[in-house]
Amino acid sequence: MFKRFLxxxxxKNETEIHxxxxxxxxxxxxxxxxxxHCGSDCKAEAQTADMPFADFLHAxxxxxxxxxxxxxxxxxxxxxxxxxTDLADCGxxxxxxxxRWGIVTNGMLYDEARHRELVAAGLSSITVSLDGxxxxxxxxxxxxxxxxxxLRALRLIANEPRLIYDVVTCVHGRNLKELAQLKELLxxxxxxxxxxxxxxxxxxxxxxGELMLSRAQVEEMLQxxxxxxxxxxxxxxxxxxxxxxxxxxxxxxxxxxCRAGINIGxxxxxxxxxxxxxxxxxxKQGNIxxxxxxxxxxxxxxxxxDRNWMRxxxxxxxxxxxxxxxxxxxxxxxxxxxxxxxYNFRQxxxxxxxxx
Amino acid sequence: MFKFFKEKKQRLLRFLFGTFSFTALMFAFQACYGMPEQTIxxxxxxxxxxxETNEPVEGLQVTSSIVGLVDTTDQNGHFAxxxxxxxxxxxxxxxxxxxxxxxxxxxLYETMDTSIRAMDLTQPLQLKVKKVSDAQ
Numbered sequence: 001m002f003k004r005f006l007x008x009x010x011x012k013n014e015t016e017i018h019x020x021x022x023x024x025x026x027x028x029x030x031x032x033x034x035x036x037h038c039g040s041d042c043k044a045e046a047q048t049a050d051m052p053f054a055d056f057l058h059a060x061x062x063x064x065x066x067x068x069x070x071x072x073x074x075x076x077x078x079x080x081x082x083x084x085t086d087l088a089d090c091g092x093x094x095x096x097x098x099x100r101w102g103i104v105t106n107g108m109l110y111d112e113a114r115h116r117e118l119v120a121a122g123l124s125s126i127t128v129s130l131d132g133x134x135x136x137x138x139x140x141x142x143x144x145x146x147x148x149x150x151l152r153a154l155r156l157i158a159n160e161p162r163l164i165y166d167v168v169t170c171v172h173g174r175n176l177k178e179l180a181q182l183k184e185l186l187x188x189x190x191x192x193x194x195x196x197x198x199x200x201x202x203x204x205x206x207x208x209g210e211l212m213l214s215r216a217q218v219e220e221m222l223q224x225x226x227x228x229x230x231x232x233x234x235x236x237x238x239x240x241x242x243x244x245x246x247x248x249x250x251x252x253x254x255x256x257x258c259r260a261g262i263n264i265g266x267x268x269x270x271x272x273x274x275x276x277x278x279x280x281x282x283x284k285q286g287n288i289x290x291x292x293x294x295x296x297x298x299x300x301x302x303x304x305x306d307r308n309w310m311r312x313x314x315x316x317x318x319x320x321x322x323x324x325x326x327x328x329x330x331x332x333x334x335x336x337x338x339x340x341x342x343y344n345f346r347q348x349x350x351x352x353x354x355x356x
Numbered sequence: 357m358f359k360f361f362k363e364k365k366q367r368l369l370r371f372l373f374g375t376f377s378f379t380a381l382m383f384a385f386q387a388c389y390g391m392p393e394q395t396i397x398x399x400x401x402x403x404x405x406x407x408e409t410n411e412p413v414e415g416l417q418v419t420s421s422i423v424g425l426v427d428t429t430d431q432n433g434h435f436a437x438x439x440x441x442x443x444x445x446x447x448x449x450x451x452x453x454x455x456x457x458x459x460x461x462x463x464l465y466e467t468m469d470t471s472i473r474a475m476d477l478t479q480p481l482q483l484k485v486k487k488v489s490d491a492q
Contacts, residue, residue: 165391260387278389
């Protein structure tokens, strides 16, 4: 109880200070896969051109004066960021300006030459997706080589001591029973850091009911995470996508804390300034082509720093609201809207409650 | 000025939370769909010596905001976190306290507080304590 109280005090304090320390750059909407669960519904040939790096660099220059060197990390995402042939040049320039940087990738284009190029350009952190054993991963990613390419990337990364990395797995009905085998595969390949997600009902996934887990399946996944963490053979955690009630101290290193708009911001492909890129775009706070990024960060984002408006729908009467603060921002369809789903397994002993 | 005090408060709260939760990883977060923050691996270990004589000091309790109790120094002044290496957020600062828990048995020493950046924990710590009086 006291730890939870302290955590709430800590969170309130962090919210008041709201240092920007994690900034997404959605550099492209192009993607070389057409995954069934894609949250951004990317296409092979996006209709919107990639953002010129110079535009992004100009937007973030004010951050150099505000924050100490290495304080801010730039998370380059897409689409598939490796489709940008200037990625290493972008990263090298970011490093020269005092920003750390990393990428989130499907691994399709991550071969040894690219690996060396990016590490030499200062890549410090990387996340690669692996969504099951070979057949399941290729089904979800809709590409027969996607599993082998991702595994190739993971082997390169696991043997690179300069990189911080993890593997993310989106859990759904088809791969839930494979998690134990997948764990052994990762360990056998030297992977030490693994993170599980469920698939959010946004983007392309919103229309595919097969990808959503049932209440019992979510609990099975959380129990798998808890048991694996106790084994201590691989650093496994549940993502920060949801408050989990009685599992809060078993499935992560820390309590659920949605930092969108508190420590996390983003510059989207069209220049919009938001928090995490998967948040509903109605929450946009400005645009780098019209506004100063630092001014926007300092003076807007109020609906993310004061979340009392989230006390609606199933959250309205929830006894855990003060601990969870209404869940993750990306599960709100818009301001004043109730949450799409909840993974609170403590509330009234009823577990998962999903809005229908 | 207001910002200055807020930052001081944040530092204190981080210390408190780290101490009571036995984890420093609260401060190393990652966005849902982003990659991990940069962390480093370090084993909390080192040696405590007398500030004036440079001799090792036995019987001192070392605690940190990372794990709470780390260890008690042995006859060579050594201490080590039994968990071995941990992932630490390299940009963050951690607080250490060295407390004399055996009274005058191995000399009486003042409690010592210090803060150390994670990147400095990749090397064994060299901590110095000040003697209050000789053992009886």
